[in-house]
Amino acid sequence: MKIQQIVLFITFCFLVGCKNTSPHLKTIEAKQLAIDATIPNDPTIDSIVKPYQKRVNEELNRVLSYSSKDMHKNDGHYESTIGNFMADLLLERANAVLEKRENIKADVCLLNHGGIRSAIGKGPINMQHMYDVMPFENTLVAVELSGDKIQEMLAYLSKAKRAHPIAGMTITLDKDLKVVDAKIGGKKIDENKNYLVATSNFLYQGGDNMHFLANPVKYYELDYLIRNAMVDYLQKTDTIDVSLDNRFIQRQ
Incomplete structure (x- = not known):
């Protein structure tokens, strides 16, 4: 009997000793390595990168057009020179695509x-640049908005107190930030009419909480990077001469 007990005990110990156990992560140690000028260049890597770096630099330095003045986004209160420039050119480029694909044109361009x-x-x-x-x-995308949605857009722009770029429309606020005049294409906005707005997918x-652009009457994906649209416009425009033209103002 004792021999049987000893055999059972040895067998139990063997089975327990052979049991597979899953590894458990106890600690993680890390060391931050700064990548700066103190790290010596690797000649092998340099020789591989050099031809591509040369080509990239050539492309980045390629001149597209010429600006007759400095363009900033903070040189006006409700509009800016670079904002007007971008909104105007993107409206033009969006329409180039829309006319070709859909035989329609956007009325307005809105950026942030x-x-x-x-x-x-x-x-x-x-x-x-x-x-x-x-x-x-x-x-670039285009959304068809109802007159009510356009009114939401005006309310947003009047309260934002920022120079969100617009093209194709004009807005005048009073001293209390109430919209007292708004036109699209030089005409009073018709609340019973739909308008096509070119904007960004973002x-x-x-x-920027521009939720009025959601759930439009119709949506158009233009498959056109905004950066590429800018490049295309500049390559066919010799000189850029943009100004603040009172498209969005506040009366005092």
């Missing part, structure tokens, strides 16, 4: 002040 990430100085405009101004991969998706 924060989406413009850099200024453009007086002088040559190159590809580097395009990536500085628009580093995002945002695309804003259409609710960026």
